[in-house]
Amino acid sequence: MTMQSESRDPLLSVRDLRTWFHTFSGVVKAVNDVSFDLAQGEIMGLVGESGGGKSVVGFSILGLIDPPGRIEGGQILLDGEDLAKAPEDRLRKIRGREIAMIFQDPMTSLNPVHTIGRQMDEMLRLHTDMDEAARRRRCIEMLESVGISQAEDRLRAYPHQFSGGMRQRVVIAIAMLAHPRLIIADEPTTALDVTIQSQILKLMKRQVADHGASMILVTHDLAVVSEVVDKITVLYCGQVVERGDVRDVISAPSHPYTRGLIDSIPNPDHRQPRLSQIPGTVPDIRNLPKGCNFRDRCPRAQALCAQEEPKLAPTRQSLFAACHFPIGTGGDA
Amino acid sequence: MFAYTVKRLIQMVVVLWAVSVIVFLMMxxxxxPVFMVIPIDSSDAEIEQARRILGLDRSLTEQYFIFLGNLLQGDFGTSYVFRQPAIDLILERLPATMEIVVVAMVIATTIAIPLGVYAGANPGKPLSRLIMSGSLLGISLPGFWVGMMLIYFFAVEWRIFPSSGRGDTVEVFGVPTSLLTADGWSHVLLPAITLSVGTLAILLRITRAGMMEVSRQDYMKFARAKGVSRRGVLYGHGLRNGLIPVVTIFGLQLGDLIAFATITETIFGWPGMGKLLVDSIYRADRPVIVVYLMLVALIFVVINFLIDILYTMIDPRITVK
Structure with a gap:
């Protein structure tokens, strides 16, 4: 938090993060050498299939990995402070205050036996020295700003008295209360009705912009991501396979896995007889093959892919991809 | 809420009636019982006369309706042995029993909940395993053995506490209590600890099971993501969600201890209701037994009613209908 810090310095810089789970059946390398930067005010989509390690990245940043999981190595630099090595009582001050999290299922992320008011107030009690009246005013303002009417009465209500969409609005309000600089949203719209999804996404984008915060949007849904984010990081088997600005990634990805993900989005403009999908399934992460993890499912795989693991390297425009034969470069038919 | 209370009151009357029929038949x-109240060398005529006075010459049905009629007029029958109203005999001894039961429940709860929360939140840790093994022991050990061991060590070997009887009492609003004198406490502790062992072990295991279930819930992780301390998450967010089964068992155990502290009271010579029940059974003092068991039923019904109300206070999603 130096005064002279350059504006180009990233707010968050994740370097070679490794979060492994030591299970009875072997070590699950859920996150393996993941690196990315996030600038102040930027929104990044963290994309991949289920089990790809996306959520683990989010929980690692907050230091919320429970045994048998452990951060094995790497750095999580928030304004230069390494959270991977921070003690628990320091992390506790960062959680909620500097970095807030929005969970996937609003039906279960609010405590059923406490009022909305109490759950909001708790955040302010922990992280501010506002008096009770000021905290109450702030909670009401916050509820109104996420589009909940009669906010004053709603403070006395319990979570079960709200619909799923309303609950996620409450969760967003709680996350924004202490003006955090980074929001980690873990599949925030997956559990909601399709009609509510885009409302909630727009709300989140507006809130993040209003507070000048940054956001990591963890999702398996590229369609969702493309509306909201500035840049995309694609994870596969716990590793970054492609990253770049959203426009470049969506319009012409260079990694075949990203291509597959994009092609699996139903497109109403071009009616296809069948929805395309990526063949095969994610390999057993405890027992990854030599070479490229994606090669068994990849239409472009060649002999080299079975021998050597591809490294993340620049391909075109803003894109980086971990692929020996990226799309759109030499040798492409 | 009013309708619910009325419904529960009606239910209570039905339960009490059913208990009265069953107990009357069993007895x-x-x-x-006539042979218990007359001298052993009485003549047949004297026996007949005693029967008539006690009302035992009538048919069982008649006896029952007379009993029921008296009950409705507030007459709960007279002890054959003490020649006093049975209800007075019982109520006289109720405070002594309540004393050791309340102390036992306080001991059990204050130890069981923190240990249960710890064991539930840290499964697999050595201390948790130790706690769980200890609780198994607590469930398996019979109360009379625990009582005898306590007497052996604390009263006989080390001479810290007296082995039996109730200590000095003071009257508070006309109710004698030994919880306000040092001597009283020295008499209360051993029987109360004896009573608490089983309840402590059960409450601990239920608390642990509840906390293990609750620990998996998203709102626990969400609370941690808000920056709540681990302790704050466990007690502020977790415990209340895991409390419903704990409260249920608490209620059942409370009723059980009040009604059947018999063995402990006998071992420690504690002048409570339980000892009265045993004595009355030996002496076939039918009116005391009948009233005792009806009072026990009443206590259970009232406790369960209170527990139901407690549910709605613990979990806002539960409503009484």
Whole structure:
């Protein structure tokens, strides 16, 4: 938090993060050498299939990995402070205050036996020295700003008295209360009705912009991501396979896995007889093959892919991809 | 809420009536109480006369309706042995029993909940394993053995506490209590600890099971993501969500201890209701037994009613209908 810090310095810089789970059946390398930067005010989509390690990245940043999981190595630099090595009582001050999290299922992320008011107030009690009246005013303002009417009465209500969409609005309000600089949203719209999804996404984008915060949007849904984010990081088997600005990634990805993900989005403009999908399934992460993890499912795989693991390297425009034969470069038919 | 209370009151009357029928029938099979109240060398005429006075010459049905009629007029019958109203005999001894039961429940709860929360939140840790093994022991050990061991060590070997009887009492609003004198406490502790062992072990295991279930819930992780301390998450967010089964068992155990502290009271010579029950059974003092068991039923019904109300206070999603 130096005064002279350059504006180009990233707010968050994740370097070679490794979060492994030591299970009875072997070590699950859920996150393996993941690196990315996030600038102040930027929104990044963290994309991949289920089990790809996306959520683990989010929980690692907050230091919320429970045994048998452990951060094995790497750095999580928030304004230069390494959270991977921070003690628990320091992390506790960062959680909620500097970095807030929005969970996937609003039906279960609010405590059923406490009022909305109490759950909001708790955040302010922990992280501010506002008096009770000021905290109450702030909670009401916050509820109104996420589009909940009669906010004053709603403070006395319990979570079960709200619909799923309303609950996620409450969760967003709680996350924004202490003006955090980074929001980690873990599949925030997956559990909601399709009609509510885009409302909630727009709300989140507006809130993040209003507070000048940054956001990591963890999702398996590229369609969702493309509306909201500035840049995309694609994870596969716990590793970054492609990253770049959203426009470049969506319009012409260079990694075949990203291509597959994009092609699996139903497109109403071009009616296809069948929805395309990526063949095969994610390999057993405890027992990854030599070479490229994606090669068994990849239409472009060649002999080299079975021998050597591809490294993340620049391909075109803003894109980086971990692929020996990226799309759109030499040798492409 | 009002309708619910009325419904529960009606339910209570039905339960009490059913208990009275069952107990009355059972008692009629246990022999003729007339031989307990007359001298052993009485003549047949004297026996007949005693029967008539006690109302035992009538048919069982008649006896029952007379009993029921008296009950409705507030007459709960007179002890054959003490020649006093049975209800007075019981109520006289109720405070002594309540004393050791309340102390036992306080001991059990204050130890069981923190240990249960710890064991539930840290499964697999050595201390948790130790706690769980200890609780198994607590469930398996019979109360009378625990009582005897306590007497052996604390009263006989080390001479810290007296082995039996109730200590000095003071009257508070006309109710004698030994919880306000040092001597009283020295008498209360051993029987209360004896009573608490089983309840402590059960409450601990239920608390642990509840916390293990709750620990998996998203709102626990969400609370941690808000920056709540681990302790704050466990007690502020977790415990209340895991409390419903704990409260249920608490209620059942409370009723059980009040009603059947018999063995402990006998071992420690504690002048409570339980000892009265045992004595009355030996003496076939039918009116005391009947009233005692009806009072026990009443206590259970009232406790369960209170527990139901407690549910709605613990979990806002639960409503009474």
């Amino acid at each position: 009629s099979f246990t022999g003729d």
